[in-house]
Amino acid sequence: MMNYFLLLMVSLLTCGGQLCQKQAVECWRIRPASRRLPSALRWLFAACCALGIAILLWLAVLQRMPLGVAYPMLSINFVLVTLSAHFWFGERASVRHWCGVALIMVGIYLMSRGL
16 A cells, blocks of 8 residues: 555656646746746746655655556556646646546556556
8 A cells, every 4th residue: 555655646746846847837938037037946946856756756666566567557647747737727638638538547447456
């Protein structure tokens, strides 16, 4: 159970890092020139922190689980990033994209049941 908790934490931190990167780009795009750099750098720093912690936790996961099991489970990132982009940035995904997300979720469920 701890292995899955660590995997979930890696996924959440990776998703958070991706969202921070997107926010940095958005700050650069919409802020006045005088405020772009400080704002973008704050978000990039947050992204580096989240992704750095995720890497450390990923190493802990790899100590406890086979790579062939752990790595496919990271596909949950596709789901988390798609949902987060939809709710935080208002990004639209096509029906085909949501069908793909649903298939990923089914695959993750099937993999978790096989262990």
